[in-house]
Amino acid sequence: MDILSVKDLKKHFGGVKAVDGCSIAIETGTVMGLIGPNGAGKTTMFNLISGFERGVGEIMFKGIRTDKLSPFKIARCGMVRTFQIPRALTKMTVSENLMLAPKTQAGERIWDVWLRPRRVREQERQIREKSRDILEFFEISHLGDEYAGALSGGQKKLLEMARAMMIDPSMMLLDEPFAGVNPTLARKISRYIRELRDDGMTFLVIEHDIPAITKISDRIVFMNEGKVMAEGEPAEIKRRRDVLEVYMGGEG
Amino acid sequence: MIEYVDTLLPYITTILLISSIYAIFSLGLNLEWGFTGIINFGHVAFLAIGAYTTVMFNMSGFPLFLSVIAGIVLSGFFGLLLGIPTLRLREDYLAIVTIGFSEVLRFILLNEQWLTRGPFGIHGFERPLQDVIPYQHYNTFLLILYLVILAIIYLSLERLVRSPWGRVLKSIREDEAVPSALGKNVFWYRLQSLMIGSAIAGLAGAMLAFYISYIDPNTFKPIETFHAWIIIILGGTASNKGTIVGALVFCTFLSVTQFTNRFLPFTAHQMGAFRMIVIGLLLMLLMMYKPEGIFGKKEELALSD
Numbered sequence: 001m002d003i004l005s006v007k008d009l010k011k012h013f014g015g016v017k018a019v020d021g022c023s024i025a026i027e028t029g030t031v032m033g034l035i036g037p038n039g040a041g042k043t044t045m046f047n048l049i050s051g052f053e054r055g056v057g058e059i060m061f062k063g064i065r066t067d068k069l070s071p072f073k074i075a076r077c078g079m080v081r082t083f084q085i086p087r088a089l090t091k092m093t094v095s096e097n098l099m100l101a102p103k104t105q106a107g108e109r110i111w112d113v114w115l116r117p118r119r120v121r122e123q124e125r126q127i128r129e130k131s132r133d134i135l136e137f138f139e140i141s142h143l144g145d146e147y148a149g150a151l152s153g154g155q156k157k158l159l160e161m162a163r164a165m166m167i168d169p170s171m172m173l174l175d176e177p178f179a180g181v182n183p184t185l186a187r188k189i190s191r192y193i194r195e196l197r198d199d200g201m202t203f204l205v206i207e208h209d210i211p212a213i214t215k216i217s218d219r220i221v222f223m224n225e226g227k228v229m230a231e232g233e234p235a236e237i238k239r240r241r242d243v244l245e246v247y248m249g250g251e252g
Numbered sequence: 253m254i255e256y257v258d259t260l261l262p263y264i265t266t267i268l269l270i271s272s273i274y275a276i277f278s279l280g281l282n283l284e285w286g287f288t289g290i291i292n293f294g295h296v297a298f299l300a301i302g303a304y305t306t307v308m309f310n311m312s313g314f315p316l317f318l319s320v321i322a323g324i325v326l327s328g329f330f331g332l333l334l335g336i337p338t339l340r341l342r343e344d345y346l347a348i349v350t351i352g353f354s355e356v357l358r359f360i361l362l363n364e365q366w367l368t369r370g371p372f373g374i375h376g377f378e379r380p381l382q383d384v385i386p387y388q389h390y391n392t393f394l395l396i397l398y399l400v401i402l403a404i405i406y407l408s409l410e411r412l413v414r415s416p417w418g419r420v421l422k423s424i425r426e427d428e429a430v431p432s433a434l435g436k437n438v439f440w441y442r443l444q445s446l447m448i449g450s451a452i453a454g455l456a457g458a459m460l461a462f463y464i465s466y467i468d469p470n471t472f473k474p475i476e477t478f479h480a481w482i483i484i485i486l487g488g489t490a491s492n493k494g495t496i497v498g499a500l501v502f503c504t505f506l507s508v509t510q511f512t513n514r515f516l517p518f519t520a521h522q523m524g525a526f527r528m529i530v531i532g533l534l535l536m537l538l539m540m541y542k543p544e545g546i547f548g549k550k551e552e553l554a555l556s557d
Binding site for chain 1: 411412415416417419420422423425426427429430431432433434435436437438444448551552
């Protein structure tokens with residue numbers, strides 16, 4: 001079953017065809033890698049799928065047409081994304097960043113703050129506990145009470161992924177999760193992605209680190225100039241001469 | 253000595269009364285700007301709506317308490333009306349629209365004489381418990397009442413901004429793409445913040461009317477909005493405690509400097525301008541040396557980046 005299917009998606013900025021008729025389908029519980037040179041349209045694809053930009057074409061997520069929905073509604077369907085340039089909320093603490101994420105928090109409704117204080121407190125406790133576990137996994141638990149503005153670029157990246165994990169999404173869009181992350185942790189994240197996939201979560205991952213992405217992906221889509229140029233299993237893509245030429249300047 | 257006390261106490265009472273009204277008015281704006289990042293340059297409109305609604309409801313026969321509630325609710329409702337078409341705008345455009353809104357409202361109050369008596373203003377309306385409290389103690393009573401109201405508003409706001417609800421507001425203040433990506437309805441939260449901030453300003457409007465027992469459209473000029481902004485910046489953006497202290501400092505300063513023209517070679521009119529120059533200078537110094545204000549947190553400074 002495909003959790004996400006995109007049909008003939010287009011997005012033009014003036015004369016620039018950022019995404020020009022892309023169709024992809026991702027099966028539930030798999031990892032799809034999205035690769036391609038800079039300016040290929042990968043991030044625009046992310047923005048279209050997550051609702052941050054409007055394009056032309058059809059996007060179905062879990063059987064729902066999402067191409068006309070606003071980002072928060074798509075997120076509520078169970079899709080969460082990270083950003084290429086990490087968007088940590090720098091004026092909030094690391095814990096607060098994580099605790100913001102979970103959906104259906106009673107305390108986010110103003111009347112529940114007054115009418116059901118006990119339930120709000122209890123939920124806060126659970127969320128705080130969960131955030132501690134996730135911070136521990138990402139090895140940034142010692143930073144919980146720091147303002148996120150004090151974090152390094154790599155740490156902000158981790159924070160963003162940790163925050164996304166707090167939602168328990170059915171699908172995650174990760175925009176360059178390994179960029180600026182040390183190799184040990186990158187391996188750990190890879191392992192975690194595979195574990196979550198085995199539990200049924202679906203991933204769409206933009207990444208320039210080809211060895212890393214081929215290792216974790218079940219399928220890979222190669223984009224160039226707004227078009228899907230190749231799609232297949234990692235081993236297949238690696239053998240494609242045209243991919244190698246465009247992407248690696250033919251060195252491969 | 254006794255004479256001093258006799259003149260000083262009413263004077264201090266007056267300052268505290270004005271401060272408490274300004275504090276509540278500014279706390280509403282602090283929720284919008286300090287915690288949500290909404291640039292509202294028309295906050296005074298809701299002070300006016302609260303004051304006029306309370307007074308007009310009361311004069312047409314409603315009990316005073318209900319009239320105040322009507323003032324609060326209607327202010328919040330107008331916050332909703334203003335917010336629906338405007339809260340999707342970028343900050344600077346929102347600033348322009350809101351200041352326009354407050355001026356349009358003031359001109360309506362000025363010109364629709366059948367409703368508001370226009371420039372003649374309204375007086376002779378009921379004040380809380382005015383038949384029970386002896387006249388010479390009335391301001392003391394009002395002060396106690398206002399301090400209680402201020403305490404309630406302060407504690408309620410503290411509870412709200414420390415709740416998960418407040419956490420969403422703070423995330424919107426910094427980068428609304430993040431809460432959107434996490435499934436929060438940013439627009440709805442901004443609307444709630446504007447409604448509550450406006451309702452609080454409406455309450456301050458009723459309090460102002462009771463204190464000065466006379467209202468006219470020129471009580472609600474845009475400068476009042478900017479007084480609230482000065483108070484928030486002075487006390488520390490996103491600090492409710494700071495806003496209250498800011499109101500006290502600001503009102504004391506305005507009040508005390510009324511007498512300084514005895515020592516300075518200025519006319520009363522020149523003194524008014526001179527005071528604003530001094531305030532401007534003080535704010536510039538504050539921005540240079542303590543940009544987060546008296547109680548603000550540097551790490552949460554809304555103006556930085």
